[in-house]
């Protein structure tokens with residue numbers, strides 16, 4: 001007896017890894033339990049998150065963006081929760097579209113829950129970097145504190161379409177075990193929870209970070225997190241492109257690689273980094289307990 005097969009690909013951006021589900025017509029119903037099963041590193045395919053590739057016109061959350069962006073990135077965290085945006089994910093999403101012949105090198109627009117993002121795929125076919133216009137940073141302000149064990153640090157509340165608490169430490173080991181979420185207070189600063197980034201200096205305009213991702217635990221990289229880190233570091237360094245009219249650029253090292261991030265005088269943030277597809281295959285829909293619509 002044959003069962004329906006669901007195609008998937010596996011990819012990563014600076015080792016923030018994703019299961020990609022091409023579902024162009026929006027027929028695959030991905031419950032939170034199904035996402036958690038896909039992302040399970042022992043009993044599933046293993047990933048920090050899922051990127052479902054759906055035509056914007058076929059998804060209720062993206063229909064209004066369909067004229068601007070043909071494809072919608074339906075991003076889920078590994079625990080099955082939904083997030084507004086994924087910076088590494090959108091580069092990998094663009095790489096999938098290129099590999100599938102659905103876009104070429106050059107520019108394309110991708111719909112996300114945080115709005116449309118512009119992506120540029122560099123020409124060197126499979127290996128080139130991908131650059132994403134990540135939208136404008138928001139700095140909600142207010143005092144935020146992050147606590148790990150008996151140590152606490154002041155943190156910056158930075159929103160890149162999704163929430164981040166960014167703090168500076170002497171040593172990345174100070175973050176301890178980031179598989180469990182650090183305590184962030186006041187809770188009211190982040191009604192939907194937050195990602196937390198720990199940052200150390202590496203040199204002029206060069207930092208390194210570790211991250212606890214909301215809904216995924218410690219990951220090897222977080223693109224939106226690296227952008228939040230870049231902005232928080234620039235402000236700490238007294239650089240604000242909106243005030244000076246001068247763009248700034250930082251190198252942000254993550255455990256899984258390196259990202260280059262710039263901020264323009266209009267507050268928009270641009271990130272460049274790798275995006276790699278490593279495998280593709282198929283699994284039985286029955287394994288996922290997924291209903292095909």
Ligand SMILES: N[C@@H](CCC[C@H](N)C(=O)O)C(=O)O
Nearest residue numbers: 083086087088162222223224
């Ligand atoms: N890995 C991502 C961020 C994914 C979403 C995040 N965990 C959240 O819940 O906001 C990135 O590269 O930006």
